[in-house]
Amino acid sequence: MEQKFKNDAITPRDQDFAKWYTDVCKKAELMDYSDVKGFIIYRPYGYAIWEEIRNYLDKKFKETGHENVYMPLVIPESLFNKEKEHVEGFAPETLVANIGGEKKIEDPLIIRPTSEVLFTSFYARIVNSYRDLPKLYNQWCSVVRWEKTTRPFLRGSEFLWQEGHTLHLSEKEAREETLQMLDIYDNLGRDVLAIPFVKGRKSEKEKFAGALETYSIEALMHDKRALQSGTTHYFGQGFTEAFGVKYLDKDGKIKYPYQTSWGVSTRLLGAIIMVHGDDNGLVLPPYVAPIQVVIVPIRYQDEKVKNACEKLLKDLTKLGIRTKLDISDHTPGWKFSEYEMKGVPLRVEIGPRDLATNQITYVKRVNNQKITADLNDFELAVPTLLKEIHQEMYQKALKFLNENIYEVHSYEELKDVVNKGGYAKVCWCGDEECENKVKDDTTATSRCMPFEQDLFEEKCPICGKKAKYVIYFAKAY
RNA sequence: CCGGAUGUAGCGUAGCUUGGUAUCGCGUCAGUUUUGGGAACUGAAGGCCGCUGGUUCAAAUCCAGUCAUCCGGACCA
Secondary structure: OOOOOOOOOOOOOOOOHHHHHHHHHHHOOEEEEOOOOOOEEOOHHHHHHHHHHHHHHHHHHHHHHOOOOOOOOOEHHHHHHHHHHHHHHHHOEEEEEEOOOHHHHEEEEEOOOOOOHHHHHHHHOOOHHHHHHEEEEEEEEEOOOOOOOOOOEEEEEEEEEEEEEEOOHHHHHHHHHHHHHHHHHHHHHHHOOOOOEEEOOOOOOOOOOOEEEEEEEEOOOOOOOOEEEEEEEEEOOOHHHHHOOOEOOOOOOOEEEEEEEEEEEEEHHHHHHHHHHHOEEOOOOOOOOOEEEEEEEEOOOHHHHHHHHHHHHHHHHHOOOEEEOOOOHHHHHHHHHHHHOOOOOEEEEEHHHOOOOOOEEEEEEEOOOEEEHHHHHHHHHHHHHHHHHHHHHHHHHHHHHHHEEEEOOOOHHHHHHHHHEEEEEEEEOOHHHHHHHHHHHHHEOOOOOOOOOOOOOOOOOOOOOOEEEEEHHHHEO
């Protein structure tokens, strides 16, 4: 049996994690490669996951007063060059168009790697009065970064994301916005993706080009490497001054607004795969799963089975549960494996044997637990099981995260932790030199400084100077 | 961008050393019997051997270049 299906088997997760990852991406039909390096095809099953994330976030954004807009794909190079730090951060990875029709374009067009300058230059034209603020804009789009090393979802030359860009009257309000959006991302993990994050502020070295402060949520993958999963930035007035965004305030003075930006991308799909997946393939958290429940009939030609399946499909769909009834010619065993690989959270088996006692069999993808229950109780049972599955997945991931955070007290310990994987929680002096040293010695980088700054050591274990911040170091994607 | 590996049907592969028109399995299609953990039999279809150029009477095979993917490093969401 095992021999027979060797060809399309997924590489075992702990044998070769990278290969396992790409196997899952392709075999669960999330994506495919295109003809251009780093540009992937989002297949319906993968794209649907992104749509669920988008639906959830879009609702949250609107609830907090944001509006969607759409900005152009291209930025004139001359405009892009206006903010020095920002340009220096992105210049090495831009794709530039300089031919239009058959003529050379004198001011070449940069395919947006992010849209700070587009938003800011637009804001410069529409913001004149304190009455025009705040401006709370967001856009769903794709951006292009000319990456050297690419991997599906984790690092692409083009990726899908949302980018929020806001302007505020006061520093306080802008800082609150930055943290509010970070919380929305954190809640997305907790309530939808079943992914717990480590969150906090980035060091000077790791913050976004042009930002005064960057915050991030960081997930821990199964191979114990960190994945930056979302960022929010506080810009202060750097961009608004550079682009001349100014308004006349109540007091008759000309002022510059305070700015933020924030984004999450299709990289989250990578996080879902690498946090929850196992040797049988994908394991999807119920609230983003394109198919939440799959009904596998056994002996579909049996009238009783057919009727029960069709009724259940109809009733569950009516309840708003994304349900699929697979009546294809494959054997039940094939279907079991197929939907396990595709990570469907809950499977329902209906056969003559079940129906004889008016029962159905539920199987949870996350732990393969089988539950036999009365057919008529589905209305309560299915939503309850989905919720349970979500909780179990979250708790499992949380346990894994907590087991892989280590407070370290010496440099040897720090190196040890990051080398074997996981977060080293360090009392750090704040000097970039120490970050560089860790990176040189281990390739690990600082991830973020948690909001709870309970220093547990006097001295920085890297240099021996006075410790100022609690910070996480880890090897990251 | 640097180092290593790979590219033959939808997938996994044989053939390459020593040039002669491509092997096998899975999948696909048709039919029959099947169906509680990846069904069986019979028959059929499916190939610019990644791409471009060179050597040769002849290239999957030899040579050069190029593109893509994977792994490791440097760089970044």
